[in-house]
Amino acid sequence: MEKQWTIVIKNTNYTFSSYFNKNFIHYQSIFESLELYFPSHLAQARLAMESLFLAPQVCSFSWFQNWEEMTSVSDSCSEIGLQGMRISKENLLQAKEVVNERETPFKVRIEEERQHEMVLEWKGISVVRVSTWM
Structure with missing residues (x-):
């Protein structure tokens, strides 16, 4: 966190x-x-x-x-020379399916300005963030 x-x-x-x-x-x-x-x-x-x-x-x-x-x-990962690795739409769709986004208050999205960061939200509140770096 x-x-x-x-x-x-x-x-x-x-x-x-x-x-x-x-x-x-x-x-x-x-x-x-x-x-x-x-x-x-x-x-x-x-x-x-x-x-x-x-x-x-x-x-x-x-x-x-x-x-x-x-x-x-x-x-910060970027301060030590790592670069964010963009999360694919396929990964986003898989995550949406896992949390059953259509039937629950859970939502998954990719940050607009940080395409390497995926966010799990509960009723619009960020609960978990994951990011990919290389």
């Missing part, structure tokens, strides 16, 4: 408050999608996933530590 913020951090108007709000919305979307699509007979498994994997990530102290690290260190 830190990689996604490295790009945005270059905006000088980007504050910890906006970073905090974006994180809050991000994790709220993940919890909501799990609640809606995780089978009810696996409620204990969902609770375990939320407790073990998501709860530790939803912590204002760790968000502040991440914020401090991102503002002091830059590890």
Whole structure:
């Protein structure tokens, strides 16, 4: 997740408050999608996933530590000489099929300005970003 913020951090108007709000919305979307699509007979498994994997990530102290690290260190792939590799339309269509885009609030898109970055969204909120580099 830190990689996604490295790009945005270059905006000088980007504050910890906006970073905090974006994180809050991000994790709220993940919890909501799990609640809606995780089978009810696996409620204990969902609770375990939320407790073990998501709860530790939803912590204002760790968000502040991440914020401090991102503002002091830059590890952008382009800054170390890598170039983004464009994601094909075929890969986009496959991803749309996997998330059953027509019947769920999940959407998959390729960033307009960053053709090497694919985004999984839940109700318009970015949940996961992947990028290809070479």
